[in-house]
Amino acid sequence: MTAIIGAGVMGETLLSGLVRAGRRPDELVVGEKRPERAEELTARYGVAVVDNVDAARRADTVALVVKPQDMAAVLEQVAPELRPGQLVVSLAAGITTAYVEERVPAGVAVVRVMPNTPALVDQGMHAVSGGRHATAEHLDEVEALLSATGKVVRIPEAQQDAVTAISGSGPAYVFFVVESMIEAGVHLGLPRATATELVVQTLVGSAAMLRETGTHPTVLREQVTSPAGTTAAALRELEIHKVRAAFLAAMEAARDRSRALGA
Numbered sequence: 001m002t003a004i005i006g007a008g009v010m011g012e013t014l015l016s017g018l019v020r021a022g023r024r025p026d027e028l029v030v031g032e033k034r035p036e037r038a039e040e041l042t043a044r045y046g047v048a049v050v051d052n053v054d055a056a057r058r059a060d061t062v063a064l065v066v067k068p069q070d071m072a073a074v075l076e077q078v079a080p081e082l083r084p085g086q087l088v089v090s091l092a093a094g095i096t097t098a099y100v101e102e103r104v105p106a107g108v109a110v111v112r113v114m115p116n117t118p119a120l121v122d123q124g125m126h127a128v129s130g131g132r133h134a135t136a137e138h139l140d141e142v143e144a145l146l147s148a149t150g151k152v153v154r155i156p157e158a159q160q161d162a163v164t165a166i167s168g169s170g171p172a173y174v175f176f177v178v179e180s181m182i183e184a185g186v187h188l189g190l191p192r193a194t195a196t197e198l199v200v201q202t203l204v205g206s207a208a209m210l211r212e213t214g215t216h217p218t219v220l221r222e223q224v225t226s227p228a229g230t231t232a233a234a235l236r237e238l239e240i241h242k243v244r245a246a247f248l249a250a251m252e253a254a255r256d257r258s259r260a261l262g263a
């Protein structure tokens with residue numbers, strides 16, 4: 001039995017992935033604070049939504065998908081139900097395995113995961129790190145849990161805040177670029193629907209090229225950039241506006257915020 005405590009955006013992403021991967025609703029249990037959300041999830045997936053204490057008691061694996069700020073309260077609530085042999089998986093930004101281990105009975109295995117929302121379409125990027133009592137089998141179990149919804153990498157926990165800044169928050173940066181390009185298309189006189197179709201397919205095509213050719217992105221960019229052409233004119237403006245430096249500063253800010261959330 002797997003429990004998911006906190007079924008907002010990321011909790012539902014995990015839940016729907018498990019259901020798509022063939023888990024039966026009676027093998028899953030959800031803890032969710034908002035009653036209207038609980039009703040929605042039961043209607044959509046046929047899962048039981050129970051209180052957190054009951055969810056933790058019934059499950060072998062307990063996935064915590066509440067906001068980092070709510071983690072201490074949830075751990076305080078469920079800790080009396082947890083026992084060695086159970087596995088706690090935290091998907092929260094910034095929360096370290098040590099933070100969880102300090103709040104659960106000794107010997108409970110803890111694994112930290114940084115997922116991302118493309119898992120909703122089985123294209124997620126999940127980074128996994130084990131805590132003090134997590135064995136290779138625990139990591140295998142978490143990998144099996146997540147691999148149905150995307151790629152899984154195992155990383156040292158010290159890299160988790162950087163990973164959060166890159167792949168955890170990453171989809172938002174990509175959507176921001178997409179929004180900006182669509183808006184630019186509208187400014188250039190294209191109908192919004194046309195601009196949207198052009199930008200989305202350009203993104204999907206570029207992503208497929210990166211994955212399928214394995215060619216370095218710099219080479220792919222140079223292939224598009226004809227001497228004294230249109231792309232060179234555009235890239236010059238991006239450099240003048242320090243877009244590369246802005247990305248560096250943005251991801252440093254995300255990394256720092258992740259660290260602060262777990263402090």
Ligand SMILES: NC(=O)C1=CN([C@@H]2O[C@H](COP(=O)(O)OP(=O)(O)OC[C@H]3O[C@@H](n4cnc5c(N)ncnc54)[C@H](O)[C@@H]3O)[C@@H](O)[C@H]2O)C=CC1
Binds near residue numbers: 033073115
């Ligand atoms: N949204 C994203 O793209 C990603 C989110 N995460 C992590 O996932 C976690 C959840 O984030 P979101 O799903 O975006 O937030 P959210 O606000 O959509 O979901 C949190 C859910 O937890 C519920 N909740 C709060 N306190 C609770 C309690 N005491 N008991 C039971 N349920 C409770 C809320 O009602 C809500 O449905 C965060 O820790 C975040 O760092 C990680 C990677 C990506």
Ligand SMILES: O=C(O)[C@@H]1CCC=N1
Binds near residue numbers: 168
């Ligand atoms: O913005 C956040 O804090 C969460 C963690 C990574 C993506 N969303």
